[in-house]
Amino acid sequence: MTVEPDTTTNTEEPVPAEKPARTTKAVVIAWARRLLVVLVLAGAIYSLVSQWDEVSATLLSLPWQSVVLSTLMVVIGVFIGPVVWKIVLSDLGAPVRYIDSAKFYLVGQLGKYIPGAVWAVLLSMELAKEAGVNRARSFTAGLVATGLGVVASLIAGLAALPVILQGGEESKQLLWLFALLVVGLAFLHPKLLTWSVNLVLKTLRKAPIERRFTGVEVLKALGAAVAIYLCYGVHLWLLVNSLGSARFDTLVLCAGAMAISMTAGLLAFFLPSGLGARELVITAAVATVLPAGQAIALALVSRLMFTVADLGSAGLAALLSYAQRRRGIAPVPAED
Template structure:
């Protein structure tokens, strides 16, 4: 384990404004291809991303129109009470996100209060609705900077959170392997990421990997090895979030008569696994705004094992709408709560 601090760190454990510190946001964006360099190639890539998004949206809209009678009937048949329960369960899962981000930050020895973590994470996450970008990460870096956390440290926390999310979502997704193997076996390649992800969750391996990334961004390495307990806590919270997402889908599916012939326990297992793989697909398809299209393909493919295609498509659309509403409202609520807390602290 490392000891002491590397040059360029503040007493709080964050990197200071040394060479390259103020440019880490631009460096990160360029490393992932989000900031155009002015070349013809970067312009072409930008247009390809836009065309990809338009194509996915067009295909999705076409599917909804094609199966509109079944989609419309399914949406209208959903009891509002169950939709509300599903919304509450999903909200609980979304609100675990800031706690995961906060835990990954704590793994580096940096502490932040829950309201601040909620504002940074939830507001920053709205950036994922921008096509093919890392705007969510960049927003989180700037929001974190406003509360005294260095951009490099915030970037590391966001990348760690994404990595933990991929691993835990795939763990939950294992429950849907039987259904996907019969309908969309091509999606099973996602699980090739799982062994690598599990190995990287070890603090020593994860610290080494993070240091290499920071080196590419011209930043100092971490002053000490990542705290294993904090990484484990982040992983547990993330896994709980995916379990809640599965429950959210189960509440909707269980209301449909076509699902009545399936054992409720098996149906719950299928829904948890479905949301796990769906969220992984959304994370991998970062070119698409919030993984739109990729997530729905998985949901429809898995639920088609117990529901007619039109009904599975309707639930995928309803789930997407609920997620969008919850993320927008939670980001606004986090911002409002942070402002109220700031005003209360001002007199003191």
């Protein structure tokens, strides 16, 4: 007797593996992240709306060409920011695409509109995690990028030093910032930079970085950071120029003033986006070439342009990231 082969086929589809249940901690973190984004957007929008009445009259009196070009220079400077992060992360052994660094840098920067520097750091770290960078490396990159930004701003800020020396007591109180330049330049040496970063990580009970920073990459990141402040200086000069001060030395002054103002705003971390500290420096510098009233108005107009640029660039970065995900271009898996 022959045994016929079993020709029946198993038509049952494989049962998909059940997704692991989300822990309470994961749910809380997810909702906290959403709440943080909402708070960040609300803070940025409030900053924009609250200044409108004070700025609108001066803004309407400015030539539209100057307004467009000035805003464009802010946008260019903002979009150079992710380049600094990309270079630093690559030097840390965590290369990312520009679009990914733009997402977690530009969107994360909206956290500065909430008082307390920690919000921008936390938001950037969470977004960097989605882009395949673990929190330790993103924290380290943020620390180094911030330090590079301060050094770059002080290098550009040297242009405003004569105005600070000739100004009143409030202006001269900023002179101590340049002491940071001497220290900062020394710590840009790869050995000292690696040692100082590892010291901070050790203090925070984090693992040290696996590789030493390289001099070429540090200089490239510093150059990109200086370019940011030069763009911001041109932005302010275009506004000043539109009101009748078109001298070349005014351009140098504006570059230095914007650089110092950004550092002053960064140090005033308890204020949303350094509100007030930045305007004080800009007003003091611009008031040397324009009437005080116009200087105050331009400082507020500059703040408005930065807020618009921050919101617009963050939205564009998030939109491009979403479009790439829809096309199946996913970031590398996140590290543990």
